[in-house]
Amino acid sequence: MGDAVASITTRARTIDADFALIGHQESWRAAADVLAVLRGPERTPLPDDEIKDILPWIPPRAVCHVDVGSIVGTKARGLYIDSFIPPDRLEAAYVHENIARVRGAAACAIQAGAKIVSLGGFSSILIEGNFDQLPERRGTVFTTGNTLTVAFIVQGIQKMCALEGRNLRRSTLLIVGATGDVGSGCARCLAPIVRRVLLSARKVERLRRLAAELQDDGVQVEIATDLPRFSAVADVVICAASLASPSLLLGRIASDAIVCDAGYPKNLSPTAEMLDAKVFFGGLGQITGGMKFTPDFHGILNRHPFPDVVHGCLLEGMALALEHRFEPFSQGRGFITQERVAEIETIAARHGIYLAPLYNADGPLEDRLDARWNGREDESMGERPSRTVESSF
Amino acid sequence: MEPLIDVNYSPMECPSLSPSAPIWQDILAQAMTGELLAAMNYTSLSEICDDPAEVADALEHSECERGHAAAFAAEGRKIGVEVCNNVDAKHWKRLRDAFLRCITERDFIGCLIVQEIMLESFAVASYSRVGKVGRGSLGETFARIAAEEGEHVDHAMSILRAERARDAQRFDDKVYRLHLDVMTTLAQMLAKECKDGHCEVCHASCVKPSLFEVSLSAAELRGASLQQYLKTLDMLGIPGEVTLRWVTQLPV
Numbered sequence: 001m002g003d004a005v006a007s008i009t010t011r012a013r014t015i016d017a018d019f020a021l022i023g024h025q026e027s028w029r030a031a032a033d034v035l036a037v038l039r040g041p042e043r044t045p046l047p048d049d050e051i052k053d054i055l056p057w058i059p060p061r062a063v064c065h066v067d068v069g070s071i072v073g074t075k076a077r078g079l080y081i082d083s084f085i086p087p088d089r090l091e092a093a094y095v096h097e098n099i100a101r102v103r104g105a106a107a108c109a110i111q112a113g114a115k116i117v118s119l120g121g122f123s124s125i126l127i128e129g130n131f132d133q134l135p136e137r138r139g140t141v142f143t144t145g146n147t148l149t150v151a152f153i154v155q156g157i158q159k160m161c162a163l164e165g166r167n168l169r170r171s172t173l174l175i176v177g178a179t180g181d182v183g184s185g186c187a188r189c190l191a192p193i194v195r196r197v198l199l200s201a202r203k204v205e206r207l208r209r210l211a212a213e214l215q216d217d218g219v220q221v222e223i224a225t226d227l228p229r230f231s232a233v234a235d236v237v238i239c240a241a242s243l244a245s246p247s248l249l250l251g252r253i254a255s256d257a258i259v260c261d262a263g264y265p266k267n268l269s270p271t272a273e274m275l276d277a278k279v280f281f282g283g284l285g286q287i288t289g290g291m292k293f294t295p296d297f298h299g300i301l302n303r304h305p306f307p308d309v310v311h312g313c314l315l316e317g318m319a320l321a322l323e324h325r326f327e328p329f330s331q332g333r334g335f336i337t338q339e340r341v342a343e344i345e346t347i348a349a350r351h352g353i354y355l356a357p358l359y360n361a362d363g364p365l366e367d368r369l370d371a372r373w374n375g376r377e378d379e380s381m382g383e384r385p386s387r388t389v390e391s392s393f
Numbered sequence: 394m395e396p397l398i399d400v401n402y403s404p405m406e407c408p409s410l411s412p413s414a415p416i417w418q419d420i421l422a423q424a425m426t427g428e429l430l431a432a433m434n435y436t437s438l439s440e441i442c443d444d445p446a447e448v449a450d451a452l453e454h455s456e457c458e459r460g461h462a463a464a465f466a467a468e469g470r471k472i473g474v475e476v477c478n479n480v481d482a483k484h485w486k487r488l489r490d491a492f493l494r495c496i497t498e499r500d501f502i503g504c505l506i507v508q509e510i511m512l513e514s515f516a517v518a519s520y521s522r523v524g525k526v527g528r529g530s531l532g533e534t535f536a537r538i539a540a541e542e543g544e545h546v547d548h549a550m551s552i553l554r555a556e557r558a559r560d561a562q563r564f565d566d567k568v569y570r571l572h573l574d575v576m577t578t579l580a581q582m583l584a585k586e587c588k589d590g591h592c593e594v595c596h597a598s599c600v601k602p603s604l605f606e607v608s609l610s611a612a613e614l615r616g617a618s619l620q621q622y623l624k625t626l627d628m629l630g631i632p633g634e635v636t637l638r639w640v641t642q643l644p645v
Contacts, residue, residue: 035641038637038638038641038642039641039642040642043642046641046645047645050585050645053585053612053615053616054615054616054619054641054645056616057616057617057619057620058619058620058623058637058640059620059623059624059627059633061623061627061633061634061636061637062632062633062634062637063634063637064634065634079634108633
């Protein structure tokens with residue numbers, strides 16, 4: 001163990017971080033796995049009750065180094081910083097405590113000299129309207145990463161529609177959490193290419209503003225805070241609500257609806273009755289130029305059934321670092337446009353960052369759907385099939 | 394070794410004791426023992442200092458810690474209990490022995506790391522928590538002493554930072570070696586339950602299961618102490634991912 005620590009110590013002194021990723025664990029199981037890696041295989045894993053006692057006291061800090069590569073040969077070095085928000089404290093009641101944790105994590109990123117910082121999961125939700133609450137920056141820029149998340153959600157919807165033989169232009173799209181940064185970005189990108197848009201969120205004034213914006217572009221839009229009113233008529237659904245736990249029950253839903261759960265933590269309750277709906281986890285990308293964690297957290301920090309799959313929000317920081325574009329690409333709420341999505345997609349693709357293979361809680365989807373895919377592209381927006389590769393570092 | 398403060402293991406008989414007095418008696422006994430151990434450590438430290446100013450400093454700190462021990466004893470008397478101490482109790486003795494190994498090696502920096510970074514982190518964090526729940530002068534005394542111990546840490550921090558600036562690798566290796574020795578013992582002390590027998594400081598059975606009666610818990614005291622320790626190591630400049638591993642590898 002001494003050697004392992006010594007090697008990390010030495011690296012930490014010499015690293016000049018290009019990027020930092022700020023995140024948190026979405027479940028106690030995930031948190032337990034992180035602590036088990038830190039504790040080492042030779043020690044008994046901490047019992048669950050001890051983890052729940054200890055984790056809330058851990059101050060935000062770096063957990064590991066992350067090296068990523070581009071398909072054009074450039075490399076970037078970074079850090080994963082965990083804010084250690086306890087998975088059961090993601091609710092509004094803990095908002096001030098959690099903002100303080102994200103601020104602490106941001107301070108770690110600044111201290112590490114990170115040139116760009118991506119805010120993952122709730123970190124982004126907590127800060128997207130409060131950028132002024134971040135510590136003094138000294139050459140570090142912050143991005144919520146939401147633009148690339150939107151890009152991958154949109155790509156995922158298009159791919160799923162193509163796999164299922166659906167015509168998106170004849171679809172009724174429901175966005176749950178429509179007034180959030182990700183939800184509204186999806187609305188702007190998809191509204192022009194669907195038949196009808198249904199927007200659902202808790203705040204009616206924000207819904208009205210977004211609807212008016214889309215209607216100005218000639219889109220047929222309806223709004224409701226009452227979700228069940230919409231769920232039965234939608235055949236494509238994006239769940240992008242900020243929920244502390246997977247608790248969303250869509251209610252009655254079209255039996256063959258395509259449902260993208262883009263939440264972190266996931267939106268959909270495991271008890272939600274989805275009939276024959278085609279559910280997939282959205283907003284995920286895959287970095288094909290290689291990604292290495294030191295110490296090795298593969299499969300622990302990125303718990304997906306495919307290698308090198310990462311949430312779009314975190315990939316945005318990596319892509320911008322590989323591009324040497326150290327700028328706050330995504331900031332604030334409601335500024336994600338089709339043009340910005342196209343721009344970040346281009347940057348990401350240039351470095352081999354593509355839509356991740358589709359999967360859901362039951363596992364990979366594409367094996368089951370490949371026969372119907374056959375490389376077809378959606379008629380409204382060209383999208384290349386994602387590739388599964390092993391880490392090349 | 395001269396007696397530091399009169400040792401008396403039997404709780405004072407007092408018919409008007411509040412129900413929580415026996416709990417406070419044990420909390421005060423642990424705190425007083427810690428302060429007396431710190432006083433002994435500073436006295437020992439003064440014996441290896443070459444600089445007369447450092448000698449005076451160490452002796453002043455020792456006196457200060459004795460004053461804290463006396464203050465805890467006085468708080469006990471106010472609630473009708475006599476506060477015991479036992480610097481030879483098994484965990485405390487191991488902590489003292491770890492410090493004395495640094496003394497034997499005339500390792501001034503090692504002494505500061507053990508006393509100011511490790512033991513004082515524990516003291517500052519736990520006294521602060523106790524200070525929040527203790528009523529009246531009892532809580533005030535804990536809060537005041539927590540603040541004073543915090544000043545000791547600040548004092549040592551500049552010396553230790555300068556030392557780390559000279560050779561960070563060597564410094565971090567030393568902290569890690571001492572961490573394994575001292576923090577392992579502290580982690581055992583701070584475990585939610587004492588699984589390896591009586592601590593030899595509590596006057597009867599282990600006080601930990603009763604802490605909830607005074608709005609405390611062993612888990613909270615441990616969590617606060619480890620958090621303070623991590624923050625102190627951050628202030629020294631040791632990488633956070635390294636110290637996180639150190640702490641997660643401690644026994645529970």
